[in-house]
Amino acid sequence: MRVKCILCDKIDKLDDNLLEAKRLRNRPIHTYTCPSCKERITEKTEQRIASGKFHVYRSGKQKELLT
Numbered sequence: 001m002r003v004k005c006i007l008c009d010k011i012d013k014l015d016d017n018l019l020e021a022k023r024l025r026n027r028p029i030h031t032y033t034c035p036s037c038k039e040r041i042t043e044k045t046e047q048r049i050a051s052g053k054f055h056v057y058r059s060g061k062q063k064e065l066l067t
């Protein structure tokens, strides 16, 4: 499937069997972010987590890691 990064509008191709592709298909709103944008977001997110005022609820796994 073809996906568009919501941040920089870059078009990427995802293998339909990838977990990421399945996740995007199961959601009405596609929120794909390309690897470079994702890296930027992750950096910011980690900074906020480090400040102790931000919780990530994106997936059960990540939540477990934080608690």
Ligand SMILES: [Zn+2]
Residues within 6 Å of the ligand: 005, 006, 007, 008, 009, 010, 033, 034, 035, 036, 037, 038
């Ligand atoms: Zn991007």
